[in-house]
Amino acid sequence: xxxxxxxxxxxxxxxxxxxxxxxxxxxxxxxxxxxxxxxxxxxxxxxxxxxxxxxxxxxxxxxxxxxxxxxxxxxxxxxxxxxx
Amino acid sequence: xxxxxxxxxxxxxxxxxxxxxxxxxxxxxxxxxxxxxxxxxxxxxxxxxxxxxxxxxxxxxxxxxxxxxxxxxxxxxxxxxxxxxxxxxxxxxxxxxxxxxxxxxxxxxxxxxxxxxxxxxxxxxxxxxxxxxxxxxxxxxxxxxxxxxxxxxxxxxxxxxxxxxxxxxxxxxxxxxxxxxxxxxxxxxxxxxxxxxxxxxxxxxxxxxxxxxxxxxxxxxxxxxxxxxxxxxxxxxxxxxxxxxxxxxxxxxxxxxxxxxxxxxxxxxxxxxxxxxxxxxxxxxxxxxxxxxxxxxxxxxxxxxxxxxxxxxxxxxxxxxxxxxxxxxxxxxxxxxxxxxxxxxxxxxxxxxxxxxxxxxxxxxxxxxxxxxxxxxxxxxxxxxxxxxxxxxxxxxxxxxxxxxxxxxxxxxxxxxxxxxxxxxxxxxxxxxxxxxxxxxxxxxxxxxxxxxxxxxxxxxxxxxxxxxxxxxxxxxxxxxxxxxxxxxxxxxxxxxxxxxxxxxxxxxxxxxxxxxxxxxxxxxxxxxxxxxxxxxxxxxxxxxxxxxxxxxxxxxxxxxxxxx
Numbered sequence: 001x002x003x004x005x006x007x008x009x010x011x012x013x014x015x016x017x018x019x020x021x022x023x024x025x026x027x028x029x030x031x032x033x034x035x036x037x038x039x040x041x042x043x044x045x046x047x048x049x050x051x052x053x054x055x056x057x058x059x060x061x062x063x064x065x066x067x068x069x070x071x072x073x074x075x076x077x078x079x080x081x082x083x084x
Numbered sequence: 085x086x087x088x089x090x091x092x093x094x095x096x097x098x099x100x101x102x103x104x105x106x107x108x109x110x111x112x113x114x115x116x117x118x119x120x121x122x123x124x125x126x127x128x129x130x131x132x133x134x135x136x137x138x139x140x141x142x143x144x145x146x147x148x149x150x151x152x153x154x155x156x157x158x159x160x161x162x163x164x165x166x167x168x169x170x171x172x173x174x175x176x177x178x179x180x181x182x183x184x185x186x187x188x189x190x191x192x193x194x195x196x197x198x199x200x201x202x203x204x205x206x207x208x209x210x211x212x213x214x215x216x217x218x219x220x221x222x223x224x225x226x227x228x229x230x231x232x233x234x235x236x237x238x239x240x241x242x243x244x245x246x247x248x249x250x251x252x253x254x255x256x257x258x259x260x261x262x263x264x265x266x267x268x269x270x271x272x273x274x275x276x277x278x279x280x281x282x283x284x285x286x287x288x289x290x291x292x293x294x295x296x297x298x299x300x301x302x303x304x305x306x307x308x309x310x311x312x313x314x315x316x317x318x319x320x321x322x323x324x325x326x327x328x329x330x331x332x333x334x335x336x337x338x339x340x341x342x343x344x345x346x347x348x349x350x351x352x353x354x355x356x357x358x359x360x361x362x363x364x365x366x367x368x369x370x371x372x373x374x375x376x377x378x379x380x381x382x383x384x385x386x387x388x389x390x391x392x393x394x395x396x397x398x399x400x401x402x403x404x405x406x407x408x409x410x411x412x413x414x415x416x417x418x419x420x421x422x423x424x425x426x427x428x429x430x431x432x433x434x435x436x437x438x439x440x441x442x443x444x445x446x447x448x449x450x451x452x453x454x455x456x457x458x459x460x461x462x463x464x465x466x467x468x469x470x471x472x473x474x475x476x477x478x479x480x481x482x483x484x485x486x487x488x489x490x491x492x493x494x495x496x497x498x499x500x501x502x503x504x505x506x507x508x509x510x511x512x513x514x515x516x517x518x519x520x521x522x523x524x525x526x527x528x529x530x531x532x533x534x535x536x537x538x539x540x541x542x543x544x545x546x547x548x549x550x551x552x553x554x555x556x557x558x559x560x561x562x563x564x565x566x567x568x569x570x571x572x573x574x575x576x577x578x579x580x581x582x583x584x585x586x587x588x589x590x591x592x593x594x595x596x597x598x599x600x601x602x603x604x605x606x607x608x609x610x611x612x613x614x615x616x617x618x619x620x621x622x623x624x625x626x627x628x629x630x631x632x633x634x635x636x637x638x639x640x641x642x643x644x645x646x647x648x649x
Contacts, residue, residue, distance in 0.1 A: 008415060010483065023545070023552050030542050037534040042451025042459065046539070052463075056543040059467040060550035067342035068561040074343070074568040081567065081576055082224070 027053065087134025088146035091195050092122035092157065093205070096164065096188030103181040112172050115180045119165035119187070126157055133197060142257055145197030151524045152378070156194045156314050158522070159382045160187060162508070163306035166389055170396070170501035171299035182215035183303040190307035194314055198257040199247035199272075202315070206243055206279075209308055210236030216300030217292055225295045231572075232292035236308075239278035246271030262319040273320060279312035280363065281356050283332045287572035289356060290340075294348040294405075298396030301348060305355060305392050306385045313362045313381050322369025327450075330367055331458050333360030334465035340570060341472035345563050347405040347481055348395050351388070354431065354473040357465055358384050364462065365446040368453055371525040376445030378523050383438035383512055387430035390505035391477065394424035397494035397502070398481055405481070407563035412486030420494045421482040423502035430509040432474035432544055433466060438509045440540065441516040441531045448529070467547045474544075475551050480563055 009015055031050055039047050046052070099118040106114050131154070135146030149157075164187035171180055189212055193205035210233060217229035249268030251257050262269050274285075281289045293304050320326060334357050341353035358380070365377030397420045399405045402413060414421040426437070433439035443466065450459045493499070512519050520527040554560040569577075598605075616622050 010414075011486075020552050020556060023549050026545050027549050030538065030545055034538065034542075037538050039535045039539065041535075041539070042448070042454075043456060050542070052539040052542040053546040055463060056467045056546035057550045059464045060471050060547045061554065063338060063464075063468050063471060064342055064550070064554055064560060067339045068559075070339055071343050071561060071568070074340075074570075075564070075566045076569055078565045078567055080569075 088137065090125070090129055090134050090149075091147045091192060092125040092129075092161065093188045093192035093195060095122045095125060096184050096191060097208075100181045100184035100188060103184065104177045111177075111180070115168045115172070115184060116165070118184055119161050119168055122161045122164070122191070123158075126154070126161060129154070139200070142200065142251070143198070144201055145258065146201050147195045148197030148259075149195065151522070152314065152318060153194050155378055155382065155522050155524065156310070157191055159310075159385050160190050160194065160307060163187070163303075163385050163389055166386075166393070166501050166505055167299060167303045167306070169504070170302055170393055170498055172497035173495045174297075174299060176219060178215055179219050179297060179299055182212050182219070183299070186212040186216065186303060186307060190311050193311050197259060199243070199250065199259050200257050202259055203240060203243050203247060206275075206311075207237065207240040209311065210240060213304055213308060216303055217296040219297045219300055220295060222295075228292045228295035231575075232288050235278060235288040239275045241275075242271045242278070243275035246273075246275060259318060261321065264320070264323055264325070273323075276312050276315045276319065277329075279308055280316060281309060281312075281333070281359055282329055282363075283336060284571055286333075286337075286356055287570050290337075290349055290352040290570060291572050293352045293355075294346050298400050302389050302392045302396060305351075305388050309355065309359055310381050310385055313359065313366070313377065316363065317366045317374060317377055321366050321374055323367055326363050326367030327455065327458055328367075330360045330363030330365075331461040333357065333363055335360070335461050335468075338465060338468035338472055340568060341468075342476070343561055343568055345406050345408050345566060347407055347410070347477055348392065348399070350407075350472060350477060351391050351395060354469055355388055357469055358388070358431065360465065361443055361446050361462065364458060365449060368446075368449050368455070370449055370453065372445055372452070372529065373449035375520075375523045375525050375527055375529070376442060376449055379442035379445060379519060380439075382519060382522075383430065383442045383509070386505050386508050386512075387427045387438055390423060390427035390502060390509060391431065391473065393498065393502050393505065394420050394427060395477070395481070397498050400498075401491040401494060402489050406565065407476075407480035408565050410481045410487055410489065411484035412482070413489060413491070414482040416489070416491045417482070417493050419499050420502065421478065423499075423506045424478050424482065426506040426509055428474040428478050430513065432470035433540065434544060435532070435537045435540060436510065436513045438512040440513055441519070444531050444536065444540070445529055463543070467543055470544050470547045471551055475548060479551075 010019075031053060034049065041047050041051075096118055099114070099121075103111060103115060129149055131149050131151075133145055133148050135144075137144040137146060164184065167183055167187070168180065171183065174180065186209055189205045189208035193202055193209060196202035196205055214229045214233045214236075217225055217232060219225075246268035247257060249271065250262070250266060253267035262272055264270055264273055278285045278288075289309065293301050296304055316326070337353040337356040337360075341350045341357070344350045344353060362377045362380050362384075365373040365380065367373075395405050397417065398410065398413065401417065402410060404410065430437040430439045433443045447459065447462050447466070450462060494502070516531060520529070551560070614620055
């Protein structure tokens with residue numbers, strides 16, 4: 001029997017939800033401060049409001065969904081190359 | 085004394101040969117001392133060309149110390165030092181010896197001023213590094229090492245052929261700008277491309293690196309591919325094709341990285357992706373872009389080593405780096421988790437971490453040249469690299485669901501190596517000026533503008549948001565025990581089968597021909613036995629006079645034929 005370890009902060013479900021909400025909050029803050037800085041990009045679309053935010057979010061969703069779809073063709077059992 | 089002895093490459097290569105003579109603490113001191121001695125040597129090394137040698141009538145230049153080679157030599161020595169400290173707990177003599185010889189070979193290649201010297205060290209990196217894979221001492225690692233070695237030696241052969249063509253055409257072996265149109269240029273380009281893991285030539289990297297030992301992978305991640313980046317920057321800067329090759333390199337490995345289970349293989353894919361940024365910089369070829377490539381290679385070697393070190397520590401302690409079997413390790417290995425997060429933040433180019441001050445130079449260079457598509461691909465890859473390296477690696481190893489694994493924290497020497505690397509990542513991120521001062525061209529670039537910091541933070545934090553949302557909704561693909569087939573499938577599955585089948589078919593044909601012609605063959609054989617056998621006509625000893633007579637008869641026949649026809 002292992003000695004029982006103390007329950008960590010991240011072990012509680014409600015704290016994980018706090019972290020999750022924290023990410024939303026930081027995102028909102030980053031959009032809120034945007035009008036305060038002068039944005040200058042190499043291309044005009046970079047100066048649109050929230051372009052990088054939108055791009056980052058959509059790019060990652062698309063990346064994961066595409067990768068998930070790719071699994072259908074690429075996934076093999078773990079010992080695939082060891083079989084003769 | 086030609087000046088060739090100035091190169092720290094010899095210190096490491098000869099020092100590595102002496103490693104087996106030491107035991108215990110003395111060996112530990114020796115392997116740490118060697119890179120430090122190399123650094124001291126480098127600090128006093130003047131810029132210039134040393135070691136002009138004549139070899140078979142060709143001029144060789146063994147040591148060329150300029151801003152390019154000195155920058156890479158510094159970061160190679162830093163990586164060698166980190167790797168040495170990281171492997172101090174290893175009892176196996178082979179690993180530190182091979183690792184240091186490998187680092188020395190990479191240094192020698194960086195200093196090489198001609199293509200023949202480059203070739204020699206190029207092959208030496210392959211030969212020395214394969215032992216870091218074989219040191220795992222499993223059947224799997226042995227096979228992976230064999231595949232690795234074949235690919236690396238093929239690259240060396242292409243380099244040799246290309247160099248010889250160039251020599252015949254120009255009469256010089258000097259390693260300057262080559263370009264695709266030069267004689268042999270294409271061969272050399274592909275030689276560099278194999279080592280640089282161009283798309284479709286890349287698979288040796290993801291195949292072999294995760295099969296090496298914990299400390300072996302740390303060493304491997306630093307040298308071979310960055311040596312190729314250096315060589316490309318010297319020989320092919322401004323080659324437009326590289327922009328497209330590099331852009332493809334940044335984008336496609338990240339799809340694999342998302343679904344890969346072996347976390348060290350995930351890092352190998354992201355290593356490939358980071359090389360893409362450097363290759364784009366070389367392709368653009370402006371001073372800003374080349375500075376960006378050099379700076380990114382420098383920072384990348386350190387944070388990539390840090391990430392591989394943290395995963396190596398996990399492999400050592402938990403016995404696996406499969407995402408499907410890990411999770412919750414932050415309780416057992418809090419320091420390793422912390423260092424891993426620093427590495428993750430650096431590769432993701434968070435402001436105040438080293439990746440931010442180097443990668444942005446390449447993106448800016450692409451933007452300034454108006455390369456819209458490339459710019460968008462790089463932006464996509466920047467978001468993607470945060471997604472799979474920045475979040476996925478620390479998340480699945482140290483957080484996620486609790487796997488129930490409880491283990492010890494990493495050994496002290498590993499923690500020291502990780503702490504040094506992490507300090508460099510943060511230090512360079514906050515004070516980029518010393519690194520900028522070492523770059524090949526004068527730097528007029530300010531990474532910390534309000535606009536740049538904000539847009540980068542937006543890009544990254546919204547990527548994190550995407551990850552969180554996908555996790556909460558359960559859409560994120562779970563880590564599964566599986567392998568994903570990549571281009572190596574072609575030479576690991578159909579090719580051996582084809583060769584096997586072809587061999588069988590050939591065997592059958594030979595058997596059929598043999599049995600069919602056995603009769604005729606038997607007759608020929610009997611005749612040959614009569615003529616050449618122990619008592620045959622041609623087996624007799626003839627007097628020398630007979631030989632003379634024969635020659636005279638032949639000469640006469642020749643003379644006659646000359647007059648007649």
